[in-house]
Amino acid sequence: SAISEALRTAEAEGQLHLHVQPKLAVASGRVVGVEALLRWQHPVLGSVSPAEFVPIAERTGSIGHIGAWVLREACRLAGTQLQGLTIAVNVSPAQLRSAAFEDDVRQALLASGLPPERLELEITESLFIDDAASAVQRLTALRRLGVRIALDDFGAGYSSLGYLRQFSFDVLKIDRQFIGELMTRDDARAIVGTIVQLARRLGMRTVAEGVETEDQLRLLVSLGCDELQGYLLARPAPIAQMRAMVAQAE
Ligand code: G
Ligand code: G
Ligand code: MN
Ligand code: NA
Numbered sequence: 423s424a425i426s427e428a429l430r431t432a433e434a435e436g437q438l439h440l441h442v443q444p445k446l447a448v449a450s451g452r453v454v455g456v457e458a459l460l461r462w463q464h465p466v467l468g469s470v471s472p473a474e475f476v477p478i479a480e481r482t483g484s485i486g487h488i489g490a491w492v493l494r495e496a497c498r499l500a501g502t503q504l505q506g507l508t509i510a511v512n513v514s515p516a517q518l519r520s521a522a523f524e525d526d527v528r529q530a531l532l533a534s535g536l537p538p539e540r541l542e543l544e545i546t547e548s549l550f551i552d553d554a555a556s557a558v559q560r561l562t563a564l565r566r567l568g569v570r571i572a573l574d575d576f577g578a579g580y581s582s583l584g585y586l587r588q589f590s591f592d593v594l595k596i597d598r599q600f601i602g603e604l605m606t607r608d609d610a611r612a613i614v615g616t617i618v619q620l621a622r623r624l625g626m627r628t629v630a631e632g633v634e635t636e637d638q639l640r641l642l643v644s645l646g647c648d649e650l651q652g653y654l655l656a657r658p659a660p661i662a663q664m665r666a667m668v669a670q671a672e
Pocket of ligand 3: 512544574
């Protein structure tokens, strides 16, 4: 297709960019990290969402190249413009299963000089579906590099509490569907409260994603959630537009 053709050269043509979205720590009221979100601006196709092009890049194999660029660029940005903050990078299951991935992470850290604990990899639970044992092996190898591992969109899909015993994630990101229903559904509130307590017992931090209202923020604080992310605080934007928020972290 036109998209898969154009994807092949997107990086070389300078059409890829990272936006960042801040994460606020409840305890300190400060920005403690950002999530990197990939953007593709094509001269003819316009701006294409990663929700659309990442699955295509996975099928055609372009994801290896693109994912390595995302890692390099995220580490570079964090090292040069995000004093002390962590940067989180989304990694799809297909990327993680590739043999080259671990080396891409190592190279990105080396080239940027970023301390590994400032890089967080956000993976989704679908990684575990086909072969949980090898997923655990790969995550363990990455953890040995010193990077942090977050379980993204927790509760959205095939959540099994078993995954939480097979690998101890550093962070649980509570799926934004629950956050969106927090004020209107008792079950969403019960689930979020329970996830927060479970994470605490297992030594994981919790991040609520998709926080859009003050009411949600207040409730999440009272439920004991550690970090908040969402349009209420800031929409994903180029790092240059995030200067004021990031400076607040110093
Ligand atoms: O920010 P946005 O609405 O465009 O993100 C849409 C989806 O694309 C989300 O599921 C997000 O996790 C994913 N995504 C964003 N950036 C990246 C990236 O760099 N790599 C991968 N694999 N997925 C990404
Ligand atoms: O799958 P992942 O959680 O990585 O997806 C991140 C996606 O969530 C991106 O598309 C980002 O633009 C979007 N996002 C971030 N904050 C909010 C929010 O407050 N509300 C909604 N609806 N989407 C958000
Ligand atoms: Mn994410
Ligand atoms: Na998410």
